[in-house]
Amino acid sequence: xxxxSFRAISVPPALSDATVDALAREIAxxxxxDSVHGLALTGGAGIFCGGMDLTSLATGPPAGAxxxxxxxxxxxxxLMQAGKPTLAVVxxxxxxGGVGLAAACDVVLAARDATFGLPEGLFGLAPAVIAPxxxxxxxxxxxxxxxxxxxxxxxxxxxxxxxxxEVLDDDTTLLARARRVCTALTRVHxxxxxxxxxxxxxxxxxxxxxxxxxxxxxxxxxxxxPETAARVRRFxxxxxxxxx
Numbered sequence: 107x108x109x110x111s112f113r114a115i116s117v118p119p120a121l122s123d124a125t126v127d128a129l130a131r132e133i134a135x136x137x138x139x140d141s142v143h144g145l146a147l148t149g150g151a152g153i154f155c156g157g158m159d160l161t162s163l164a165t166g167p168p169a170g171a172x173x174x175x176x177x178x179x180x181x182x183x184x185l186m187q188a189g190k191p192t193l194a195v196v197x198x199x200x201x202x203g204g205v206g207l208a209a210a211c212d213v214v215l216a217a218r219d220a221t222f223g224l225p226e227g228l229f230g231l232a233p234a235v236i237a238p239x240x241x242x243x244x245x246x247x248x249x250x251x252x253x254x255x256x257x258x259x260x261x262x263x264x265x266x267x268x269x270x271x272e273v274l275d276d277d278t279t280l281l282a283r284a285r286r287v288c289t290a291l292t293r294v295h296x297x298x299x300x301x302x303x304x305x306x307x308x309x310x311x312x313x314x315x316x317x318x319x320x321x322x323x324x325x326x327x328x329x330x331x332p333e334t335a336a337r338v339r340r341f342x343x344x345x346x347x348x349x350x
Contacts, residue, residue: 157202
């Protein structure tokens with residue numbers, strides 16, 4: 107899928123030791139490539155991601171499972187803290203870790219037939235690794251409902267609780283919308299995402315007055331940037347701010 111200067115990354119249908127390693131390397135490579143403006147996570151035919159590959163757990167924890175889980179957690183952290191915009195395009199089921207990968211992205215688009223579920227509890231597990239990503243989007247109550255019922259929800263319900271940003275009626279409309287969103291994301295200065303991420307962090311740890319003061323300092327610092335001045339000047343002259 108061509109998405110302007112975004113790197114399309116295929117999410118594996120199941121998260122095994124091998125696929126987690128490959129996914130982690132793709133994410134790290136895209137984030138480290140200056141020619142890549144952002145990342146777009148997409149699934150395969152009929153599925154976004156079914157979560158952990160359970161076959162390896164049927165006879166007990168496999169050797170090296172800890173390394174795989176830690177690698178997956180690190181990839182989630184990279185997505186959540188990425189200095190580049192991220193997009194998830196969800197078609198079909200997203201389960202367990204697949205839900206976490208989508209939730210870690212800045213924008214989540216879903217086909218109307220997409221579903222989201224956390225079945226880990228059926229196997230004596232909990233969505234502990236993906237909880238930080240989920241709680242960045244949904245309430246603790248919504249997380250409890252998904253985890254404790256283990257029942258999947260549809261795209262419209264996922265949008266209602268904040269897990270999904272937009273629901274599109276069919277795949278053609280979904281992919282067209284994904285392209286438009288990627289184009290929109292390329293127009294915003296890269297500094298903006300870092301500032302928004304920091305604002306969220308500051309608000310959770312500072313008083314209202316302190317968070318507001320941080321906002322003042324951030325805005326005044328950005329206003330002194332030559333590139334910001336150039337963007338404003340282009341706009342005042344009737345041009346598009348993002349076009350150099």
